Structures are given as C-alpha cells and as structure tokens.
Amino acid sequence: MRPISCVSCKKPIPREALGTAHRNHCPFCLWSKHVDEHRGDRKAACQGLMEPVGLALKKDGELMIVHQCGVCQKVSKNRIAGDDEESALLEVQEKGMNLSQEKKELLQNIGIILCEDRAIAEESLWGK
Ligand SMILES: [Zn+2]
Ligand SMILES: [Zn+2]
Secondary structure (H helix, E strand, O other): OOOEEOOOOOOEEOOOOOOOOOOOEOOOOOOEEOOOOOOOOOOOOOOOEEEEEEEEEOOOOOEEEEEEEOOOOOEEEEEOOOOOOHHHHHHHHHHHHOOOHHHHHHHHHOOOOEOOOHHHHHHHHHOO
16 A cells, blocks of 8 residues: 655655554654544545644643644544654644644634643653
8 A cells, every 4th residue: 555645844744653543643744634523524625725724731630632623624533643742743843832822712612722731741741
C-alpha cells in the first residue's frame, strides 16, 4: 500500500498509528484535513486544511490536539497518536498559549480548555 503524503508538510504518512484506530493527522506537523463530519465518518465535503491550534486537557488528564479548519473554521479535538512528533506537540502547546483572548474564549464556549501549562503538558506526554 502506498503511504499517503501529508497535506501540509508533504512527508509520507504511515497508515497505521499506535494508540488510535484511524489516523486523522500528520505525525510530523500534526496538520489534518477536514474529511469527517463526525469522528471517522469521512463524510465532510469541506476538505479544508485543519491547523493544530493548541493542546487541550480532558478531565481525565488526557491531552488532545485541537484542530481548526482554515476553510469553514470548524474546531475539533483529536487524540494524540503514539508516534506523533513530541517537538511538534510542544510547539502546538505553545501556539495554544499564544492564541488571542478572543479565540481562547471561542474555544471555551464550545467546552475546550487549552492546556496552558508546559509542565502539565510534558507530564501528560511523558509522565506515564
Ligand atoms: Zn505533515
Ligand atoms: Zn472545514
């Protein structure tokens, strides 16, 4: 099977990923493509590029990547895969800290609380 290449950084993406049933973002740059209406259904007509805008912390302590579509602005949360690049994850965490107040409030309104603490992010990524 030919690997698909990333919509953003163009690197070939292995189809199988550790820790997730289906891969929905690039493990190197973490960008994604808007193909799902609901998780995993591949029904969205949008096909816009989804930028990783920050890391969110779920109540159970799991970190999620927050993606926002550059075309329709839809925001979605996605699980981190076992082979996601750690430096890229930390870059996204930093990006989330530097989002405008307006954008942070927009995310809060839909129940997404950004992880703005580097130590917590690192502990969640490597602590267990
Ligand atoms: Zn990529
Ligand atoms: Zn979209």
